[in-house]
Amino acid sequence: MNEIAAGAQAEPFVMLKTPQMPSALAVTRLMLARDLKLASRKASQLVQPLAFFAMVTTLFPLAVTPQLSQLRHIAPGVVWAAALLSSLLALEFLFRDDSQDGTLEQFALSGRSLTGLLAAKTAAHWLLTGLPLALMAPLAGVALGVPEAALPGLLASVTVGTVTLSLIGAVGAALTLGVRRAGALLSLLTLPLAIPVLIFGAHATQLAIAGRPYGAPLTLLAALAVFGITLSPLAAAAAVRINLE
């Protein structure tokens, strides 16, 4: 952590030379590696959103019908709604530990671009939560009667969609940084912004199930992700700075 926060001050005897400031790319890689390593020590918090996803998916056949032929019709909606809700759950640990032990403050004070640092954190978070969710989506699809030919389309759309969900979630988490019991508020803030992802993602899945080309909504999903990558870390950094004042 110190390497990121204070340049080369971790090794005081090097201060006689010009301190080596890591490049932005190196910082990003350091942040990614750090977050991935820290998260790997708390594997349970990674598994819980996935378990939630599986549980929610299971609820629908129980509540509606065991017939796969009928479940197929609601599969896009169920998978996407469950993915949305699971990604909300997973947001909890994006900033929690760093804000509690003061590391987030160090990042803000470090002189490096907080936007870049938060972008790296969000990327790490997606690798830890969004990507596993996307890999689980085809399993949920099979459980809901989605034909095998449609699974690649399902996988592709959820993969792209979860990127945007992580980005939107990062803004929400940054806004509610100091708020206690922020769960319901975080959902209220995040879900309306996530609706376009839901619409295009579910539609891409529907087209895939029907065997039709799903390129158009998938491209729109990708456009949303690109838009999110440009706007979200900026907004999140602004919110973090305000909350740390």
Added chain:
Amino acid sequence: MAWTWFHRLASPPYIYRTAGRLTPWFAWPAALLIVAGLIGGLYLSPPDYQQGDGYRILYVHAPSAWLSLMVYTIMAVAGGIGLIWRMKVAHAVAASCAPIGASFTLATLITGSLWGKPMWGTYWQWDPRLTSELILFFLYLGYMGLRAAFDDVQRADRISAVLAVVGVINVPIIHYSVVWWNSLHQGPSVMYLGKPTMPPSMLVPLLMMFLGFTLFFGAVLMMRLRGEVLLRERTATWVREVVGT
């Protein structure tokens, strides 16, 4: 010369006095226009050839919808100004806007539902306009909930301003995706009137209502703004003369 105007705008006592003086200039024209619009819309204008007299809900539904969007935009712009130029008064404007906009969003939803029942047969339809309006209502609730989560007024102002800016950028995206979603599933035709263009006897009262509602918002904003400014500035000395003993 321009800067003195800008600085005066930022001065709370000036705003307090000016808002008080401006209120009647908004309130009386608003009352006149709304009364004239009511008479014109309810009584003088002809019934629609398809919807009969049921269409007259338009005269309150459309201006309410207009307000709900306009107020959110003003709230976001005011918040942005407050963030960028650190103007307390701009944040007070944003805070004043929220309940006004939210209440008119709710009015839009209720009047839309009441219009829908005789026209479509159900109290709710997932048509693009109503759905977008519902999402807008959630955006307002999220904004107000986020504000309420902070005890420190300054932090509440700045954090909610970030949310409002993010929200206002997303509103067109959300609306577009909802329209797109609706077109896929051949939703019911929205409350368009039978004629492609409205005769003046219908258009004039409608425009009066639009203008009247807008001026009404101006009047209420002036009233709320005074209250907000007074509350926020209660520790300042200028406040004592205003309130007396």
Added chain:
Amino acid sequence: MSSYYFHSFHGFLNMGGYAAFVWPAYAVTLTVMGLNIYWAKRLMARSRHAVRRRIAVQEESRLAGEPSV
């Protein structure tokens, strides 16, 4: 400027059969307007009260000999 469209006051109230929808819609809108005015007035009253309380507290501390804030 007379209306050719409603043949009587009862006809006006009936709104061509849509009375159950038109009048509640207008009532809701006017209620929302009224509520907005009421909330604005209530905010003003609350703010004035907060200011008066603040002045009273300051007066008390001044009379008690504490340095004025």
